[in-house]
Amino acid sequence: MSVTTVFGSIDKFEKGGVEITGNEEARDYLFSNMYEVAGNAQPWERIVIAKNLENTVEVIRAEGDSPWYICSHDETALLMQGSMEVRFIQPADSGLAPPEENEGSVKLTGEPEGEVMGHVKATRGHLVLLPAGAAYQFRAGELSVILLQTLLGDESIEKWAEICQH
Amino acid sequence: MAATAEQITDLPVLTEAHRESAPHPVNGYKRFEIGSFRFERDEYFARIQCPTVTHVMDVENFMRSMIRDVAWGFFYGWVNFDEVFGTVNNYDSVDVFMGAYNQAYKDSGTDFTERFEPGVLQACFKGLMLDWTNAGFNPFAAPLETGSGRGPKNGSNDEAVNFQRELADRFVSLPGDTPIRSDENGRPVNRQFADVDQSEPEVHAEAGFEGQLAAFNLFKYLSRSPVTWNPSIVSIVRSSAYCPTSEEHILPVDHGNDRVEWFIQMSDEITWRVADKDSAAPMSVVTMKAGDVACMPADIRHRGFSPKRSMLLVWENLTPGLEKRYASGELPPVPATF
Numbered sequence: 001m002s003v004t005t006v007f008g009s010i011d012k013f014e015k016g017g018v019e020i021t022g023n024e025e026a027r028d029y030l031f032s033n034m035y036e037v038a039g040n041a042q043p044w045e046r047i048v049i050a051k052n053l054e055n056t057v058e059v060i061r062a063e064g065d066s067p068w069y070i071c072s073h074d075e076t077a078l079l080m081q082g083s084m085e086v087r088f089i090q091p092a093d094s095g096l097a098p099p100e101e102n103e104g105s106v107k108l109t110g111e112p113e114g115e116v117m118g119h120v121k122a123t124r125g126h127l128v129l130l131p132a133g134a135a136y137q138f139r140a141g142e143l144s145v146i147l148l149q150t151l152l153g154d155e156s157i158e159k160w161a162e163i164c165q166h
Numbered sequence: 167m168a169a170t171a172e173q174i175t176d177l178p179v180l181t182e183a184h185r186e187s188a189p190h191p192v193n194g195y196k197r198f199e200i201g202s203f204r205f206e207r208d209e210y211f212a213r214i215q216c217p218t219v220t221h222v223m224d225v226e227n228f229m230r231s232m233i234r235d236v237a238w239g240f241f242y243g244w245v246n247f248d249e250v251f252g253t254v255n256n257y258d259s260v261d262v263f264m265g266a267y268n269q270a271y272k273d274s275g276t277d278f279t280e281r282f283e284p285g286v287l288q289a290c291f292k293g294l295m296l297d298w299t300n301a302g303f304n305p306f307a308a309p310l311e312t313g314s315g316r317g318p319k320n321g322s323n324d325e326a327v328n329f330q331r332e333l334a335d336r337f338v339s340l341p342g343d344t345p346i347r348s349d350e351n352g353r354p355v356n357r358q359f360a361d362v363d364q365s366e367p368e369v370h371a372e373a374g375f376e377g378q379l380a381a382f383n384l385f386k387y388l389s390r391s392p393v394t395w396n397p398s399i400v401s402i403v404r405s406s407a408y409c410p411t412s413e414e415h416i417l418p419v420d421h422g423n424d425r426v427e428w429f430i431q432m433s434d435e436i437t438w439r440v441a442d443k444d445s446a447a448p449m450s451v452v453t454m455k456a457g458d459v460a461c462m463p464a465d466i467r468h469r470g471f472s473p474k475r476s477m478l479l480v481w482e483n484l485t486p487g488l489e490k491r492y493a494s495g496e497l498p499p500v501p502a503t504f
């Protein structure tokens with residue numbers, strides 16, 4: 001018997017949902033679909049789809065070149081659709097990195113001066129480390145979807161009422 | 167006799183080692199006792215006795231539950247083997263309970279709880295699993311991938327019982343951290359993920375930055391998981407842990423959350439039955455397809471049903487002491503409102 005593992009994409013996804021059998025509300029499950037959220041997003045917006053106190057998972061509609069970002073802690077990027085390259089620079093100006101107590105990443109104005117650390121080429125299912133203190137940029141040659149493991153920060157957008165079943 | 171929910175906060179912690187009987191003269195299995203709990207098995211059933219009541223379970227289901235409890239180090243919060251029997255992780259101790267989170271048992275006063283030092287309880291459960299697991303039965307495997315656990319004692323499967331899950335410190339594939347999975351390290355592709363792309367990302371680190379950049383194929387990693395319903399840790403960002411797992415058939419426990427956790431369905435489909443953590447009353451049915459995201463609030467228990475082997479990203483918050491902040495009501499059970 002041949003198997004088919006079902007993955008989703010912005011163009012082709014099916015959504016499940018919450019059926020209530022007790023005394024509560026569907027909204028308590030904050031149920032959404034990442035492809036639907038990415039499909040309705042602007043490129044490079046970071047929309048929070050999961051939140052646990054200060055920790056977040058954010059979905060990104062990736063198209064073209066992203067701005068450059070930097071963060072005081074590690075983050076990870078999981079490619080859920082498409083393909084991308086992630087470029088890394090160690091900034092010459094150490095003041096560019098936000099202070100340790102800052103959470104979430106900071107958007108930089110343009111490509112920072114510094115030493116090229118390298119790059120990663122990823123396709124669907126690949127998980128990429130975005131190491132603390134390294135400036136990074138995503139480049140997506142096709143419509144792609146990224147899940148970002150990070151902390152709530154200046155770039156995080158919360159719009160639960162728009163994305164969740166209720 | 168029975169500890170009520172109110173009394174449960176100040177139970178004594180029992181530290182005495184468990185007792186094992188000689189093998190049963192007919193079926194060959196040992197009886198295990200710890201505190202006031204007694205565990206026996208026959209060819210079909212596990213029989214659990216405590217001072218207030220007897221409980222019986224299908225022995226395969228019992229072993230599938232107990233192996234997770236053992237392998238997870240009692241996990242977060244409640245591990246309900248079914249709607250009656252289970253454990254609660256208090257982290258410095260573990261409660262073993264009968265009916266303590268079932269409204270009917272509580273109403274009739276037949277609920278019972280004892281508290282144990284984690285090491286002595288782990289030794290009891292591990293010893294039981296080693297004795298009760300027959301050759302050809304792997305309690306971590308999906309039913310279609312393993313033989314029967316029923317019948318009289320017939321050999322053993324210590325390798326399956328001793329399986330260790332992989333817990334990355336920072337990120338899989340970094341130097342010194344947990345490795346990627348491959349044929350070479352004994353992790354072949356599972357039959358249900360035969361079509362999953364096996365390419366690895368290209369990591370190009372410039373001179374001087376070797377070992378600082380890292381990436382790996384998470385879907386390939388999961389396609390090579392030899393077990394079901396047993397999360398690994400692949401990346402940790404401060405207290406945020408990605409705990410992906412491959413799921414097939416039924417989660418053998420109703421996990422009762424002591425904190426919020428999140429599910430991100432990466433492939434295929436799982437349906438969750440959700441019930442009240444304290445009373446076991448049904449609350450909802452949550453069906454998740456590829457790309458769906460849902461939280462599991464801190465006041466529920468859940469059991470998953472995965473018709474085809476699927477990839478689930480369980481997302482946890484590892485902050486120590488979080489369970490107390492939810493239990494006291496300081497933190498709400500739902501992580502965002504709108």
Ligand SMILES: [Fe+2]
Pocket residue numbers: 421427462468
């Ligand atoms: Fe859970």
